[in-house]
Amino acid sequence: MQRKIIPDVTQKSVVISLAPNDTATMAAKIMKEKNIAAILVTGKSGKLDGIVTERDLTRRVMAQGLNPDETTLKKIMTKDPDTLAPADSAGEALELMRTRSFRHLPIVENGLPVAMVSIRDLYSVMKSDLEHEIRETEAFVFGDRYSA
Amino acid sequence: MQRKIIPDVTQKSVVISLAPNDTATMAAKIMKEKNIAAILVTGKSGKLDGIVTERDLTRRVMAQGLNPDETTLKKIMTKDPDTLAPADSAGEALELMRTRSFRHLPIVENGLPVAMVSIRDLYSVMKSDLEHEIRETEAFVFGDRYSA
Numbered sequence: 001m002q003r004k005i006i007p008d009v010t011q012k013s014v015v016i017s018l019a020p021n022d023t024a025t026m027a028a029k030i031m032k033e034k035n036i037a038a039i040l041v042t043g044k045s046g047k048l049d050g051i052v053t054e055r056d057l058t059r060r061v062m063a064q065g066l067n068p069d070e071t072t073l074k075k076i077m078t079k080d081p082d083t084l085a086p087a088d089s090a091g092e093a094l095e096l097m098r099t100r101s102f103r104h105l106p107i108v109e110n111g112l113p114v115a116m117v118s119i120r121d122l123y124s125v126m127k128s129d130l131e132h133e134i135r136e137t138e139a140f141v142f143g144d145r146y147s148a
Numbered sequence: 149m150q151r152k153i154i155p156d157v158t159q160k161s162v163v164i165s166l167a168p169n170d171t172a173t174m175a176a177k178i179m180k181e182k183n184i185a186a187i188l189v190t191g192k193s194g195k196l197d198g199i200v201t202e203r204d205l206t207r208r209v210m211a212q213g214l215n216p217d218e219t220t221l222k223k224i225m226t227k228d229p230d231t232l233a234p235a236d237s238a239g240e241a242l243e244l245m246r247t248r249s250f251r252h253l254p255i256v257e258n259g260l261p262v263a264m265v266s267i268r269d270l271y272s273v274m275k276s277d278l279e280h281e282i283r284e285t286e287a288f289v290f291g292d293r294y295s296a
Contacts, residue, residue: 028210037203054206055185062176062205062216069213098268120246123271130278 005093005107005117006086009125012114015106017042020049020074024061027052027073038104040113041077048106048113050077083108084117091129094122153241153255153265154234157273160262163254165190168197168222172209175200175221186252188261189225196254196261198225231256232265239277242270 006012017040018027027039031054041050052073060076061068083106084093097105097119107115154160165188166175175187179202189198200221208224209216231254232241245253245267255263 025210025213028206032207032211054202057210058176058202058205059180062173062210063180065173065217068210098272123246126275127278130275130282134278134282 003090003125003129004086005084005088005090006115009090009093009121010107010115010117012086012109015040015042015113015116017113018052018073019043020077021072024052024057024066024068024071024073024076028057028068031057036116037118038116040106040116041073042113046112048081048083048108048111050074050079051081051104051106052077053104081106083113085109086114090122090125093117094119094126097122151238151273151277152234153232153236153238154263157238157241157269158255158263158265160234160257163188163190163261163264165261166200166221167191168225169220172200172205172214172216172219172221172224176205176216179205184264185266186264188254188264189221190261194260196229196231196256196259198222198227199229199252199254200225201252229254231261233257234262238270238273241265242267242274245270 003009016030016034016036018030020041020043030039031037038051038053040048041052043049050073056076056078061071082102086107086109093105097103103119105117106113107117151157164178164182164184166178168189168191178187179185186199186201188196189200191197198221204224204226205216209219230250234255234257241253245251251267253265254261255265
């Protein structure tokens with residue numbers, strides 16, 4: 001079965017985002033408050049400008065000795081990040097994230113972010129699919145669903 | 149097949165660690181330099197005292213408005229973290245990390261850390277095992293290895 005990002009892995013939701021001129025400290029506070037590891041950066045039109053992760057805050061702010069109260073997200077974000085479409089396949093998305101070392105990707109529809117998906121979400125779906133596939137194959141082998 | 153953390157998932161290695169009185173800034177710099185997301189904190193005897201992750205630097209330092217040059221790891225580390233033994237099963241370790249939301253766990257042997265394992269490492273091993281299992285079952289069903 002071909003799983004799609006929406007609705008099989010996640011749903012459209014209110015996407016948590018900050019503006020390009022917001023600060024690293026604000027991003028850290030919201031990540032903590034919302035228990036998330038990445039936050040989208042959107043412009044005035046709501047269009048996706050970039051993404052900032054815990055890793056960016058660690059490596060591009062703290063490791064550089066920058067003051068997070070004075071460091072804006074537009075300086076540290078990954079601009080124009082890779083995105084997924086709602087109808088993309090979960091399996092291909094997982095492989096993309098695994099090979100390119102992304103843990104989070106925004107889902108974009110008609111130019112606007114409608115959800116964020118994590119490699120953890122995709123892993124859960126893929127694991128249950130693989131286990132289902134094994135059970136189905138075993139059921140066929142051992143004949144509890146088909147006559148011998 | 150029952151995979152073990154060592155040697156099936158990772159090997160013993162020089163474990164990167166800092167001391168309890170080292171600072172958050174030092175941890176961020178080393179994480180960036182070594183391209184790692186978590187660092188062990190060890191005492192004088194080399195014994196494991198704690199672990200500090202990018203998430204801890206984000207939530208326990210930056211989100212709190214603390215100065216990372218003056219914040220010691222002993223204040224922000226997770227003390228006495230869960231650990232794995234070299235002979236622990238990879239599958240159980242993956243489930244433990246998934247359900248408890250750990251992305252990294254130290255491997256401890258005779259009281260001393262000998263490696264660090266990430267959920268990504270474990271996922272790779274488990275994925276290849278599951279795929280292997282499916283192929284084996286299919287080979288049995290479709291008879292390219294056993295006579296009908």
